[in-house]
Amino acid sequence: MPTRLPPLATLQAFEAAVRHQSYTRAAKELALTHGAISHHIAMLEERLGLRLFVRDRNRMVPTDHGRILVIKVRQALGLLERGFARAGQNEHVSLTLSVLSSLASRWLVPRMASFVEQYPDIDLCIDVRAGLADLMAGEADAAIRYGTGGWPDVQQVRLMGDELLPVCAPHYRGGALPKTLDELAGCTLLRNPWVPWEPWLHAAGADIREPKRGPVFTDSAVLLDAAAHGLGVALARRVFAEGDLQSGRLVRLFDIFAPDPSSYFFVWRTDHPQIDAIDSLREWLVEQVGRGASALRA
Amino acid sequence: MPTRLPPLATLQAFEAAVRHQSYTRAAKELALTHGAISHHIAMLEERLGLRLFVRDRNRMVPTDHGRILVIKVRQALGLLERGFARAGQNEHVSLTLSVLSSLASRWLVPRMASFVEQYPDIDLCIDVRAGLADLMAGEADAAIRYGTGGWPDVQQVRLMGDELLPVCAPHYRGGALPKTLDELAGCTLLRNPWVPWEPWLHAAGADIREPKRGPVFTDSAVLLDAAAHGLGVALARRVFAEGDLQSGRLVRLFDIFAPDPSSYFFVWRTDHPQIDAIDSLREWLVEQVGRGASALRA
DNA sequence: CCGCCGCTGTGAGCCGAATTCACAGCGCTG
DNA sequence: CAGCGCTGTGAATTCGGCTCACAGCGGCGG
Numbered sequence: 299m300p301t302r303l304p305p306l307a308t309l310q311a312f313e314a315a316v317r318h319q320s321y322t323r324a325a326k327e328l329a330l331t332h333g334a335i336s337h338h339i340a341m342l343e344e345r346l347g348l349r350l351f352v353r354d355r356n357r358m359v360p361t362d363h364g365r366i367l368v369i370k371v372r373q374a375l376g377l378l379e380r381g382f383a384r385a386g387q388n389e390h391v392s393l394t395l396s397v398l399s400s401l402a403s404r405w406l407v408p409r410m411a412s413f414v415e416q417y418p419d420i421d422l423c424i425d426v427r428a429g430l431a432d433l434m435a436g437e438a439d440a441a442i443r444y445g446t447g448g449w450p451d452v453q454q455v456r457l458m459g460d461e462l463l464p465v466c467a468p469h470y471r472g473g474a475l476p477k478t479l480d481e482l483a484g485c486t487l488l489r490n491p492w493v494p495w496e497p498w499l500h501a502a503g504a505d506i507r508e509p510k511r512g513p514v515f516t517d518s519a520v521l522l523d524a525a526a527h528g529l530g531v532a533l534a535r536r537v538f539a540e541g542d543l544q545s546g547r548l549v550r551l552f553d554i555f556a557p558d559p560s561s562y563f564f565v566w567r568t569d570h571p572q573i574d575a576i577d578s579l580r581e582w583l584v585e586q587v588g589r590g591a592s593a594l595r596a
Numbered sequence: 597m598p599t600r601l602p603p604l605a606t607l608q609a610f611e612a613a614v615r616h617q618s619y620t621r622a623a624k625e626l627a628l629t630h631g632a633i634s635h636h637i638a639m640l641e642e643r644l645g646l647r648l649f650v651r652d653r654n655r656m657v658p659t660d661h662g663r664i665l666v667i668k669v670r671q672a673l674g675l676l677e678r679g680f681a682r683a684g685q686n687e688h689v690s691l692t693l694s695v696l697s698s699l700a701s702r703w704l705v706p707r708m709a710s711f712v713e714q715y716p717d718i719d720l721c722i723d724v725r726a727g728l729a730d731l732m733a734g735e736a737d738a739a740i741r742y743g744t745g746g747w748p749d750v751q752q753v754r755l756m757g758d759e760l761l762p763v764c765a766p767h768y769r770g771g772a773l774p775k776t777l778d779e780l781a782g783c784t785l786l787r788n789p790w791v792p793w794e795p796w797l798h799a800a801g802a803d804i805r806e807p808k809r810g811p812v813f814t815d816s817a818v819l820l821d822a823a824a825h826g827l828g829v830a831l832a833r834r835v836f837a838e839g840d841l842q843s844g845r846l847v848r849l850f851d852i853f854a855p856d857p858s859s860y861f862f863v864w865r866t867d868h869p870q871i872d873a874i875d876s877l878r879e880w881l882v883e884q885v886g887r888g889a890s891a892l893r894a
Numbered sequence: 895c896c897g898c899c900g901c902t903g904t905g906a907g908c909c910g911a912a913t914t915c916a917c918a919g920c921g922c923t924g
Numbered sequence: 925c926a927g928c929g930c931t932g933t934g935a936a937t938t939c940g941g942c943t944c945a946c947a948g949c950g951g952c953g954g
Contacts, residue, residue: 303676306604307941321902334942336902341941348684356901356951362716363684369714369876370679374672378601381668386646386661416667418660448746450857453754559748578667605912619931632913634932653921654930 304342309371311338312350316368319357391575394423396431396438400518401562404538406442409586416582420575433567440566440576442583447563454565455580458587461536461555462498465548467528476531476551479504486530489514490521495533498556522548537562602640607669609636610648614666617655689873692721694729694736698816699860702836704740707884714880718873731865738864738874740881745861752863753878756885759834759853760796763846765826774829774849777802784828787812788819793831796854820846835860 311334314324321335328335343350350364360368397406402424413422425431431438433452447454464482466475476482479502487495487509496508513529515521518538525532526547534548535558542548564583566576609632612622619633626633641648648662658666695704700722711720723729729736731750745752762780764773774780777800785793785807794806811827813819816836823830824845832846833856840846862881864874 303604303608303673303680305941306601306607309604309676310601322900331943332902333904333944336904337941340903346680346683353902353950358902365714366717367679367683370675374675374679375601377668377672377675378607381665381672382601382644385644385665416663419664446746446748447752448744450744454745455753456751603912620929629914630931631915631933635912638932651921651931656931 304345308338308342309375311335312342312364313368313371313375315339315351315358316360316364319359321358390419390421391572392421392423393440393572393575393579394425394438395579396425396427396433396441398442398444399426400538401442401444402426403519404522404541408541412586413579413582417575417578420578422579433565439570439572440564440579443563443565445560445563447561449563449565451567452565453568454563455584457562457564457583458537459561460558462493462533462558463536463539463555464498464531464551465522465525465534465539465543466531466551467526468546468549470525470528470531475549479506482506482531482551486512488512488521488524488530488532490518490533491516493518493533493535498533498554501556502552502554602643606636606640607673609633610640610662611666611669611673613637613649613656614658614662617657619656688717688719689870690719690721691738691870691873691877692723692736693877694723694725694731694739696740696742697724698836699740699742700724701817702820702839706839710884711877711880715873715876718876720877731863737868737870738862738877741861741863743858743861745859747861747863749865750863751866752861753882755860755862755881756835757859758856760791760831760856761834761837761853762796762829762849763820763823763832763837763841764829764849765824766844766847768823768826768829773847777804780804780829780849784810786810786819786822786828786830788816788831789814791816791831791833796831796852799854800850800852 311324311328311330314327315321315335318324318327321339322332325332325335339350346363348363349361350367351358351360353359406424410422413420425438430443430449431441433439433441442457443449443454447456466485468475471485476485482504483506489495489509489512491514494508495506499506499508513524515524518535521532522534522538522542524530525534526542531551536555539548539550543550564580566580570576609622609626609628612625613619613633616622616625619637620630623630623633637648644661646661647659648665649656649658651657704722708720708722711718723736728741728747729739731737731739740755741747741752745754764783766773769783774783780802781804787793787807787810789812792806793804797804797806811822813822816833819830820832820836820840822828823832824840829849834853837846837848841848862878864878868874
């Protein structure tokens with residue numbers, strides 16, 4: 299695919315011409331003659347088959363086509379300007395990301411290699427803590443939070459929702475996995491105080507109440523480990539179980555999902571001095587979410 | 597400022613070389629010889645004073661500098677590719693933005709000329725309604741909502757917080773404006789059932805209770821009009837009053853602000869077919885917020 | 895109304911830059 | 925150790941951008 303793109307000088311000429319609404323003033327800014335600008339624009343218009351300027355008395359007014367195009371051109375030129383200005387300054391940025399341990403171990407860390415590869419200038423510090431880090435107090439630069447959104451004072455973007463589904467080890471009960479809700483009732487249902495079974499049981503139309511007995515784990519990741527070791531059936535968040543399901547460490551039971559009203563949010567503050575790095579991190583996270591589990595197959 | 601940027605062909609060569617980790621394969625893709633790629637990279641490295649590639653057996657591996665730089669280059673090239681591919685297709689997009697009437701009249705509409713100017717390919721439909729538009733049902737493509745965030749199923753970004761401050765007409769009471777809290781107690785306090793006076797009175801340390809008498813307006817914009825016509829003192833949201841304060845239609849009383857726990861959010865759904873246009877709208881809104889009231893001075 | 899002034903359109907010619915070509919050097923592999 | 929595949933490098937060539945000079949056009953002041 300050879301370059302269908304006009305030369306950079308042409309784009310700069312076009313951008314300046316739109317800004318000044320005059321070829322001669324644009325030429326002056328770029329230390330060229332008005333003829334050069336005129337040639338550039340003519341080339342561009344012929345290439346696109348569009349008029350980019352119309353004369354209005356003694357001004358050159360960009361057409362709608364021109365105004366639409368100049369937005370992208372400006373963004374691109376800006377990116378390059380900043381990219382090359384900063385190149386070699388090698389500003390190693392360190393970002394502290396506060397995240398729940400279960401999400402860190404089951405979702406974030408398995409994908410982090412791609413981040414380190416893509417952004418070698420950003421050193422991520424994964425800060426695992428029980429509660430919410432106070433971004434405004436500088437406890438972290440950004441965070442991934444689980445909830446329904448609406449935290450005060452911070453910018454937030456929803457990363458992913460979640461679904462609950464029952465999983466267990468493939469060798470659980472010697473491989474005699476439960477196939478019906480009645481058989482499930484005879485299994486050990488592993489419990490997490492923050493993730494009740496009831497919504498799923500309700501969605502499945504089961505006549506089983508919230509289990510009152512069986513092991514309890516307060517951490518989702520540990521709960522899955524327990525299930526993988528054959529201790530019982532776990533009600534797993536899909537994003538956490540994905541890796542184990544693919545590796546065969548866990549298998550899915552039933553085809554019924556219960557939606558989880560909460561979501562994962564990326565939150566940050568807009569007035570952070572290293573906002574560019576935070577933007578990069580956010581874009582990477584959103585991209586990872588979009589890829590789903592496919593990022594793990596590679 | 598003449599071009600400090602390398603030619604586009606050089607950037608494309610660099611990008612392809614990073615992708616293929618090989619000059620010859622990059623050359624093949626661009627229908628060039630390996631020598632051209634080599635010259636391009638050498639030029640780039642000399643310009644920057646940095647090594648962008650190191651040999652690793654028979655591969656050319658980008659250095660950290662190279663990997664940092666290629667991100668911006670890729671983004672810029674992508675913008676241009678898409679910009680030029682779509683140029684002239686003239687896809688006129690129509691976006692319906694649901695917004696409260698007060699915000700529309702006092703904040704959005706005064707700035708909209710800049711949007712129309714910048715994005716002539718996007719036709720905005722400003723849909724004013726009392727309640728929340730249901731984005732998932734297609735009632736609107738995006739919305740500006742007032743509240744604390746955390747709406748389900750939609751992506752959201754906080755636009756601006758707000759502050760409450762008392763304002764009145766400069767000729768109110770023949771120009772004898774209240775200078776003390778006691779004098780304020782003797783004024784007519786205009787009321788809005790959704791915006792109580794109490795938080796501000798509390799912040800001011802006043803001994804006045806929530807006013808029980810005086811005109812009531814359910815719409816913030818109408819309330820401000822009433823104040824501007826000398827009907828009394830209004831407790832205004834700063835963003836709404838800004839224009840009137842600058843024009844002298846209203847004047848500010850006291851230097852005490854009460855924070856408003858709610859904020860304005862831009863909300864949208866990520867799976868919208870015209871997500872590019874929504875991104876443009878969001879970026880424009882965020883930019884307008886960043887400019888504050890200065891956009892009105894122009 | 896006319897002539898000047900400032901602007902853009904256009905073609906010829908020049909100059910610089912990008913590309914190719916050919917060859918050297920280097921590491922890996924059989 | 926020879927051959928292969930890759931990159932580095934310099935000289936020659938080719939291509940494209942820039943300038944220059946002139947024409948055309950509209951506005952503005954006399």
